[in-house]
Amino acid sequence: MNVGIIGLGLIGGSMAIELRRKGFASQILGVESDPVNAAAAEKIGLADKVVGFEECVRESDLVVLAVPVGAAVKMLPQVLDMFAEGLCGDGAGPGSEDAEKRKKCRKIVIDVCSTKEQLVRSVHYHPLRGRYVATHPMAGTEYSGPWAAMPGLFDGRACIFCNVEESDPAAVKTVESLYDSLNMRPIYMNAASHDVHTAYVSHISHITSFALALTVLDKEKNEKHIFDLASGGFSSTVRLAKSNADMWVPIFIQNRDNVLQVMDTYIEKMKAFRSAIADYDDKAVRELIEDANRIKRIIR
């Protein structure tokens, strides 16, 4: 199968590596709008060919949108339009007389973004909605760009499929086999719950990490001290603060309401901690810590 990957960064690039390695893709066409990244992706050999957006959509059986979610929301309807406009390989045009032909379209587009509601909403009424499968592979690092791509990134992690009932069953099946080849566990959820749960678990941890970096950089003017005093604990807690603004700005904006809700709870917890310490209340501090320790049961 020809796989087109739009965005050869951490996720797109790592997918390219694995899909070729596991034999899922016979050819990988890559699209990369940033010229430096495009050159790097070619040099590293992530894609067999780095091509333009249109060529990629035309020549691929399966298109992966691996761009920040702000860009993906614009590209997704374009890709489905191109599928409909006879770029589908079976010559179906935009006219209603070609509706039957369009139905036969076998091309598939997926996204790998961290928020889902706006994406699924953007193509809800598209005649080729069925050819889109919304997925979120729960894998990543704090690095970005083609040089961050790595084999094994997805191994053993969960991949969330959203609103599969809106996708053609055959398309879902193909995408399931794609993620199966990446050794990911599929989980099914509707887009709205996905966005709630990722805000609760993933998005908030990025925000706490950004805020930690801002705090330490603000209070501790002496960078040498930060370096010296940063035991492993600080480094792991602040790790996500290296994450890329291009990716995270649209996530926070698109998932605003859920993110604000969880931030409010977080600020409350922080204040509870603050008053326990301010009151020299050993017992309350201990209770908060032991309550937090319950996370051990869930996270190794």
Add this chain to the structure above:
Amino acid sequence: MNVGIIGLGLIGGSMAIELRRKGFASQILGVESDPVNAAAAEKIGLADKVVGFEECVRESDLVVLAVPVGAAVKMLPQVLDMFAEGLCGDGAGPGSEDAEKRKKCRKIVIDVCSTKEQLVRSVHYHPLRGRYVATHPMAGTEYSGPWAAMPGLFDGRACIFCNVEESDPAAVKTVESLYDSLNMRPIYMNAASHDVHTAYVSHISHITSFALALTVLDKEKNEKHIFDLASGGFSSTVRLAKSNADMWVPIFIQNRDNVLQVMDTYIEKMKAFRSAIADYDDKAVRELIEDANRIKRIIR
């Protein structure tokens, strides 16, 4: 040299492993008040002998206080008293006529705690103050107890020495060679700045992690979702929330003022983030993230 280690947990136990391995200690006497931990420490073989507090102080040339800082503040004057009361090995008693003998005391006591001001203050006027060296090896994991002890824990990390001018130069030299055998870099600081800087870098990251765990456990009632949606990012950010209350309660209480200050800055940053997101202000969110990204320059 006979080394006595009071508290055979993560830090004490790891020191025991390394000091024997590197040949710094010819014999290690351990003290462990918790009977389960004592049995584990003996079984693992962390110490050559697990003994009582008095025997340990009497038989050791160098005593390491590797207990939570609340307990250390009580033990430190006791140990120096025992040094003075003729347990020093050279028979000096408490009377002033033995002042000369006391001066000859060659025994050393160190602590390895995360806050320093109360400790150094507790023995500031002690006649044997010089035999105490205040140190803070900047190493650790989120685990505790003898089974958490591991070789290599200290390797390449910084060790802070506080108020060395109050310690006998020969004692400082011996302790420097101890940490040199653990392959640690010495850094010198007064106790007050130590407590400020560790609040800024280390203590706040524990609090943010505890608050994150509390938030996620509160919002996300479905533990299966936490498990599934926790990509590596969440796990590393929440890792410190597994840390032990016995260790952290006294740290936060003893370092209250510095900790509150940095928490206030943290809450401000969080609120700045919150209003940028609430206002759909892409530009402000981007600026905050890019500002936080500066941490890359300091932390690999």
